[in-house]
Amino acid sequence: xxxxxxxxxxxxxxxxxxxxxxxxxxxxxxxxxxxxxxxxxxxxxxxxxxxxxxxxxxxxxxxxxxxxxxxxxxxxxxxxxxxxxxxxxxxxxxxxxxxxxxxxxxxxxxxxxxxxxxxxxxxxxxxxxxxxxxxxxxxxxxxxxxxxxxxxxxxxxxxxxxxxxxxxxxxxxxxxxxxxxxxxxxxxxxxxxxxxxxxxxxxxxxxxxxxxxxxxxxxxxxxxxxxxxxxxxxxxxxxxxxxxxxxxx
Amino acid sequence: xxxxxxxxxxxxxxxxxxxxxxxxxxxxxxxxxxxxxxxxxxxxxxxxxxxxxxxxxxxxxxxxxxxxxxxxxxxxxxxxxxxxxxxxxxxxxxxxxxxxxxxxxxxxxxxxxxxxxxxxxxxxxxxxxxxxxxxxxxxxxxxxxxxxxxxxxxxxxxxxxxxxxxxxxxxxxxxxxxxxxxxxxxxxxxxxxxxxxxxxxxxxxxxxxxxxxxxxxxxxxxxxxxxxxxxxxxxxxxxxxxxxxxxxxxxxxxxxxxxxxxxxxxxxxxxxxxxxxxxxxxxxxxxxxxxxxxxxxxxx
Numbered sequence: 001x002x003x004x005x006x007x008x009x010x011x012x013x014x015x016x017x018x019x020x021x022x023x024x025x026x027x028x029x030x031x032x033x034x035x036x037x038x039x040x041x042x043x044x045x046x047x048x049x050x051x052x053x054x055x056x057x058x059x060x061x062x063x064x065x066x067x068x069x070x071x072x073x074x075x076x077x078x079x080x081x082x083x084x085x086x087x088x089x090x091x092x093x094x095x096x097x098x099x100x101x102x103x104x105x106x107x108x109x110x111x112x113x114x115x116x117x118x119x120x121x122x123x124x125x126x127x128x129x130x131x132x133x134x135x136x137x138x139x140x141x142x143x144x145x146x147x148x149x150x151x152x153x154x155x156x157x158x159x160x161x162x163x164x165x166x167x168x169x170x171x172x173x174x175x176x177x178x179x180x181x182x183x184x185x186x187x188x189x190x191x192x193x194x195x196x197x198x199x200x201x202x203x204x205x206x207x208x209x210x211x212x213x214x215x216x217x218x219x220x221x222x223x224x225x226x227x228x229x230x231x232x233x234x235x236x237x238x239x240x241x242x243x244x245x246x247x248x249x
Numbered sequence: 250x251x252x253x254x255x256x257x258x259x260x261x262x263x264x265x266x267x268x269x270x271x272x273x274x275x276x277x278x279x280x281x282x283x284x285x286x287x288x289x290x291x292x293x294x295x296x297x298x299x300x301x302x303x304x305x306x307x308x309x310x311x312x313x314x315x316x317x318x319x320x321x322x323x324x325x326x327x328x329x330x331x332x333x334x335x336x337x338x339x340x341x342x343x344x345x346x347x348x349x350x351x352x353x354x355x356x357x358x359x360x361x362x363x364x365x366x367x368x369x370x371x372x373x374x375x376x377x378x379x380x381x382x383x384x385x386x387x388x389x390x391x392x393x394x395x396x397x398x399x400x401x402x403x404x405x406x407x408x409x410x411x412x413x414x415x416x417x418x419x420x421x422x423x424x425x426x427x428x429x430x431x432x433x434x435x436x437x438x439x440x441x442x443x444x445x446x447x448x449x450x451x452x453x454x455x456x457x458x459x460x461x462x463x464x465x466x467x468x469x470x471x472x473x474x475x476x477x478x479x480x481x482x483x484x485x486x487x488x489x490x491x492x493x494x495x496x497x498x499x500x501x502x503x504x505x506x507x508x509x510x511x512x513x514x515x516x517x518x519x520x521x522x523x524x525x526x527x528x529x530x531x532x533x534x535x536x537x538x539x540x541x542x543x544x545x546x547x548x549x
Contacts, residue, residue, distance in 0.1 A: 048421065074423030086421075088414035090478075090536060091407075098404070099411050102423045106404030109432055119404065166422050 001025065001201065002047070002078075002170060007056035009042055009225075016042040017225040020056075027218040029192070029202040031233065033209075034222035035246055040205045041083060043222070044172055048080050049073045060170070075102060077169030083178065083205075085155040087162075089148035093139055096147050096158055097130035098123070100165035126165070133161040137191065153180035160191060164200075171195075173204045177211055189215060209237065221245065252499065254379040260491045261386035262448050265393045267471040267483035269440030274469070275477030276401055277433040278413030279328075280336040282465055283343025284441055286323075287316045289460035291442025292449035293350060293357060296366040299450070305369040309446055316442025317435050319346075324434040328427060343465060350457040362456025369450045386447055393440055398480055400436070409433050410478075463515065467494070470522055476532030485533060493517075 106119035294312035327338040475486025
C-alpha cells in the first residue's frame, strides 16, 4: 500500500533519515518505533509532504507521491495527526469536525450563490456523521464548546475522530497516547481497534510498548534514521538490535 | 440634520471598509497593513472613469475589478510569506500605491488631487442630496454585510477560520491554504474598493493624502475595537470611532488651538489602541462558542 524507497533527509550536517526503505503491505496497523531522535516524525513529515525529500521515492497505492504538497497528499487519502494535538482552538468541537470532509461543495465561493440547497444537504449529512463520531468518544456534551476548552486528552480524541471525517485511506498517528492519562489511553486504543475493524489502515508512531504489542500486527524499528529491524511485535521486543538501540547495551 | 446625515454616510462607508478588513484580519488571520491601497484604488478608478464620462454603474464595476485584480496580484507573492512578513509586504504595497497616486500626474493629477467627481447616477436615478446618498450608502453597506455574513457562515468561511487557528492542521486535512487565503484577500480587496468608490463620489474630491497609513490604522482600530472575527464588531467599531473622529472635526475651539486637533486625534487613537490591547484584546464584542451554520440547527 505504502512504499518508501531509499529515502534520505538531512538537516545541515545531520542525517535525520538515511537510505530508509520500508514497505507496508497489507497490515491493518503498522507500528513505527525507535529511540528519541531516530527520525520517526521526520519520516512522517516526508510522507505527508511537510518536508521535501533529499533523495528517494515514496509510493502510495503504486502512485508516486513525493514532491506533492501536504493538502494534495491528504487528497490522495493519507491523513495524519500530530505529536502535539493540533485542534482549532477558537472553533467549536462540531466545527472542528465539520471542517474535515474533503471537497465540500460549500468551500467554493461561487457555489454559495448557486448551490445553496446542495450545500445544506451536504452539511446535514456531515453533521449527522460528526454527531455520531463525537458520541462515540463521549464529547457530545461539549459539541458547541470551543475546542480550546477541552482537556488535552479530549483534544487528542477530537483530533482522532476528526480524521475520520476526512475519509482517509491510510491514517498516520504520531504518538496517539503521549501525554494523556491511562484510562484515556484505553479509550484511544479501543477507538483505534474499532476503526481498524471498520476497515481503516493505520501507521502509528508509538513509544508505549504495551500499546504497540496490543495494537500492531507489524513493527518497523528506526535508529539513527535507518531501519534496523522489522517484524511481528513479539519478535521485535526480543530482537537484540532493538534492545541495543533502546537501552544502549 | 445635515451634519447627522453626513455622519451616518461616513459611518456606513467605513462599515463597508471595516467589514472587508474583518474578513481578512478577523476571520482569515491576515495582517493586512496596506488595506487603504484598495480603498484608494476603488476611489481613484471610479473617479477617473466617471470623469471620463463612463456611466457610474460601469465605472463602479470596473473599479471593483481593479481593486480585486490588484488584490490578486499582490496576494500571489505576498501570501507566500508568513505572518509578520506578510504584514510588512502589505505595508509596503500601501505606500507604493499612494506614491503612484502622487507621481503619475498624467493620470491622477498628482498631489493636486481630483476635484469635481460627479455624484453617482444609478439606473438614471441621481444621488445628489444628502438623504439620497445616505440611502445609497445604506443599501451598499447592508448588501455587503449580508454577503459577508453568508460567506463567513458557509463551509468556505469555516476553512478561513481554521486557517487562522492553525494553518498546518488545515493543510494536513487536505485544504489548499494558499488558495483560500487568496480568495479571502481578493474578496476583501473588492469590498474595500467599493467603500473607496462610494467615499470618492461622496466627498467629490480625492487626493493622495487621503490614502495614507493612518487610514489603514483607523480601519484596523475600528475592527479591533469592535471585535475582530465577529459579525457586528466592525459595525459597532465604525459607529464609535467615526462618530468620535467626525465630531472632533466640528468641535468649536478657539482659533489658536485648532492646529492641535489632528495630532490630538492621533494621540487619542494611539492611546485607545494601547488600552484596548491591555484590557480587552478581543474587542468590545467577542467570538462566541456557538456559531450558526448554513441553514442547519446544531441545537442542544
